[in-house]
Amino acid sequence: MLKGIHQQLDPQESPAFFIQGPKPFSRLMFFCTLSLVMMAVDARFDYLSQVRQWFxxxxxxxxxxxxxxxxxxxxxxxxxxxxxxxxxxxxxxxxxxxxxxxxxxxxxxxxxxxxxxxxxxxxDAPIIPQATLGEVLHMGRDPFSNIITLNRGSRHHITPGQAVVDEQGVVGQITRVYTFTSEVTLITDKKLSIPIQIERNQLRAIAFGEGKRNTLDIPYLPTSVDIKVGDKLVTSGIDGVYPAGLAVAVVTQIKQSQDSPFAKIISRPIAGVNNHKHVLILKVPESPAINPSSENKPVLPRNNAQHLDQSVVEVLQKNNAAVDPxxxxxxxxxxxxxxxxxxxxxxxxxxxxxxxxxxxxxxxxx
Amino acid sequence: MKPVKFSTFLFTMLVGLIFQLYPWSNTGVIIRPDFLLVIMIYWVLQAPYHCNIGWVWFAGLLVDLSTGSLLGQHALTFAITAFLGLIYQRRLVLFNRWQLYLYVIFLFGVQRGLILLLKLFAGGELPDWTYSLPVVSDLILWQFMIIWFGELTRPKKL
Structure with a gap:
């Protein structure tokens, strides 16, 4: 009865004035699906790292x-x-x-x-690394992660997993390498953990980054553990990534609560994790195969000291007390x-x- | 809304990308506006015949690559924001200045909220209140876009 002229128009035929190709909603669906697939592929597989490199x-x-x-x-x-x-x-x-x-x-x-x-x-001979000097290009653009970018990349034979130190201690680890630059995840990042040793009593533990608070946490240690405020944490070197004896952090706070069997140990990184311009990227040489059974085989007189980089000496000398336990x-x-x-x-x-x-x-x- | 050339659109996108790549320092990272987002949302609303959801999505992908975050994260949120913007695109001429500001703040807020949601799903931690500061700087940049490329609302006296 009340049919107006607008109802006689076929809804499929929109006036040519408004034609914009596919409808925004279908476009949205297409691109949402595409980005969801990309996120899944990027998170689970390694296909997109090459794309990232090119870009x-x-x-x-x-x-x-x-x-x-x-x-x-x-x-x-x-x-x-x-x-x-x-x-x-x-x-x-x-x-x-x-x-x-x-x-x-x-x-x-x-x-x-x-x-x-x-x-x-x-x-085993102590593993003494070679080092490349890198310059910090910028702090990460992502406020959610503690990442810095260096001006050294695959062009300069940087590989993921290398340790990064400054003149005071460990800064972090190379996690992603591009052609000209590389990303360093700082030790305070939530995703990074680092095997450490208390310098005073050689107690081994693993320290985890705490994210935005710029501190490290040492979980899973009992309340009775022998750690004091002011203890220095150094790398234990058992992971083959960080050479032993590099300064990592200083214990700043120990909280013990009644309802937890573990102590909450918080430490502050020694290296100027957030404020330095130049850092060293360490290349740890392949460690000699440990073979305890072949005792009678003469041990190679491995002494990497000849290849010692001048700059690494400076880093190591401050911590040489811990190199020789x-x-x-x-x-x-x-x-x-x-x-x-x-x-x-x-x-x-x-x-x-x-x-x-x-x-x-x-x-x-x- | 005067028509713009396609090359103008591409040029602003390039400039936005360069600003995105600028090495921001500590406080800069906190208050830095999302250059590409503001520029792309402006063009989606001002010139939908040049800038469709696909372009905005592509800009999001560039942001993903520049931040080194999970590929597709920013692209997804940019596309959703652009879609929400497009819903009211033809009615923008009826808005007054303050309604438009509110609308734009809503769009930028949605984008930041979506990113936060995705990061939380991926195991991130809740950031503090400074996380919402870039919305303010986004609005300042938006004002500059309006000064340079024209109002979106209809002028009062016609």
Whole structure:
């Protein structure tokens, strides 16, 4: 009865003025499905990492363009640094170099001694990494994760999994490598965990990042555990990613509650996780295969000290106390130079002091 | 709403991408607006004949690649936001200035909320209140877009 002219129009025929191709809703459905599939594929499989690589390489010129103003600002700043400032810096650096050199001389002796002792005990040579210097391009663009981007990528033989340190301690781990850049997940990220050791009593544990709070958590340790506020945590080196003895964090807070059998141990990273410009990317060489059964096989006198990168020395020297966990007890073994390296470890009876019987076993189980 | 050239649209998208790639520092990361989102939503509402949901989705994909997050996350939220924007696209001329601001704030809020939801599903943790700050900077950028490329609402005196 009340049929108007608008009802006689076929609903399929919209006026040409409004034609926009497919309807927005069908477009939305299509692209939603597409992105859901992409998310699933990206999360579960490895197919899209190549796509990511291509895009990142294609975006590189734009990235350079975008960071250009920042670069200019820094250059101008450098240009106008006062003469006085430079003289002060130079003086400070010279003094630091003097102190470092003195410490380095001691390190060489201790290193040689350590290598010799380890050979005598048929232990593994300490793994000493090579390093690449990297520069922080930007803090992550994603506020949900603690990631920084470095200006070193697969072009510079960076591979995922390498450890990243600064002059004070561990910063994080390389998690994604592009052609010219790479992403470092910081140790404070929720997804990263790091095997550590309390420097004071060699207690091993695993520290987990706590995300946005920029702290580390050491869970699953009983309330009776021997940890104090101020204890220094260093890497234990048992994972083969981080070399042993790098400073990680300092314990800042220990909470014990009645209803939990575990202590809540919170520590603060030592490295300037959020404020540094230059970092070192460590390349850990393949560790020699540990084979305790072949005791009589002569142990290779592996001493990686020759390949020691100057910059790594600086990192290690601050922590060299932790590199050699049992320095004093083995000295009597040195008195018998005729003893074959393999035999010394195989026959504990050859060792003069009874407390030494425990010492050869120590390096075998990490 | 005066018609724009397709090249203008592409150029603003490129500029947005460059700003997206700018190395933001600590506080910058917190208050940085979602450049590509604001630009794409503006074009979806201003020039739907150039910028459809597919383009917005593509911009979201670029954001995903630049942030290194899960591929498709931002693309999904951008597409949904663009769709919500398109529902009222033809009625925008009836809105006054403040209604339009509210509408745009709603769109930006929806996008941030969706991203938050996706991150929480993936095991992320709840961020603090500063997470919602970029909506304000988004609105400032939106105002700039209106100054440069024209109002979306009908002028008062006709």
């Amino acid at each position: 990142s390489t294609a975006l590189h010129p734009l990235e350079v363009l975008a960071s250009a103003p920042n670069e200019w600002g820094r250059n101008i700043n450098t240009y106008f640094t006062s003469h006085n400032q430079l003289i002060q810096d130079n003086f400070k650096l010279k003094q630091q170099s003097l102190i470092d050199n003195a410490a380095l001389q001691r390190l060489a002796t201790v290193d040689a001694e350590n290598a010799h002792l380890r050979t005598l005990l048929a232990g 049992h320095p004093a007890t083995e000295t009597p073994v040195l008195d018998s130079p005729s003893t074959e390296p393999g035999a010394a470890a195989a026959t504990p009876g050859a060792a003069p002091a009874p407390e030494n019987t425990t010492a050869p076993a120590a390096p075998e189980h990490p």
